[in-house]
Amino acid sequence: MSTLLLTHPVCMKHDTGEHHPERAARLRKILSYLNREEFFLLHRDEAPMASHAQLELAHPTNYIEAVERAVPKVGEHLNAIDGDTIVSADTWEAALRSVGGACYGVDEVMAKKARNVFCATRPPGHHAETTKAMGFCFFNNAAIAAIHAVAKYPEVKKAAVIDFDVHHGNGTQDIFYNSPNLFYGSSHQSPGYPETGKESDTGVANNICNVELAPGSRPEEFRTAYEEKILPALRAFNPDFLVISAGFDAHARDPLAHLRLTVQDFIWVTEELLKVANECCQGRVVSVLEGGYDVDALAASVAAHVKTLMHA
DSSP: OOEEEEEEEETTOOOTTTTTTSOOOHHHHHHHTSSGGGGOOOEEOOOOOOOOHTTTTSOOOOHHHHHHHHHOTTSOOOOOOSSSSSEEETHHHHHHHHHHHHHHHHHHTTSSOOEEEEOOOSSSSSOOOOOBOOOBBSSSSSHHHHHHHHHHOOOOOOEEEEEEEOOOOOHHHHHTOOOOEEEEEEEEEESSSOOOTTTTOOTTTOOOEEEETTTTOOOHHHHHIIIIHHHHHHHOOOOOOEEEEOTTTTBBTOOTTTOOOOOHHHHHHHHHHHHHHHHHSTOOOOEOOOOOHHHHHHHHHHHHHHHHHTOO
């Protein structure tokens, strides 16, 4: 089995407007790195579109329909759900392929057709709450993938999402908070958008683990957060499937936040999460792209993350 890369051209057609940080250039640069010779053995496939039933694992029908109604027709101007969350004519399909890719990744891992999966798709998802689009996100790709794993496969009793994006995944916490068979762990800058993710938020069954990192935090603080809090909590939860919300905006060069991580820190955290996956869930891992807004730092970090998955 090899690592599977899932993406789709329509994900670069999701138009957020000129100068928006969550822009198509992010994905274009990532894919240019992943087309290098060192990724020759990376298996590739197109992300399929999610079904409404898959969207409904985390979002009610009326919310899904409201997002669809917000999508402009071809040739019309962009719409804004809020100041950050922009909808274009291709957003609907791109969003469905982001969710569909994450769920298909679960299926491929469970069928033992892939060792693990990286979903290079956009829009991202971890800020999407049950009934609210925000923070560039419409549907919660990672949360839906985890719920999909539990709902579809009897051998998956519990699933976890670990989120090392610099921003707290308020949407994933919102969706998982009252579900004892779902675990969410997050390291994130605090204070910082979206001003959620307090360490006192522990979920209905200690199934939420947040670590707040002060602006300017360096690799030592990040690694300590995982070694002392997130990884022990994840091991104690003992999931049967692991989804990674892989945001790379904690990199020191990222313009939207103020942590000081390097590519080596993303390699390290990926290695540590793979160790837990091998211990707890037969190595079952799907990683989905979240943030990262310096395109060169993002692409280098993603390439290192994927290379680490390939060498699992």
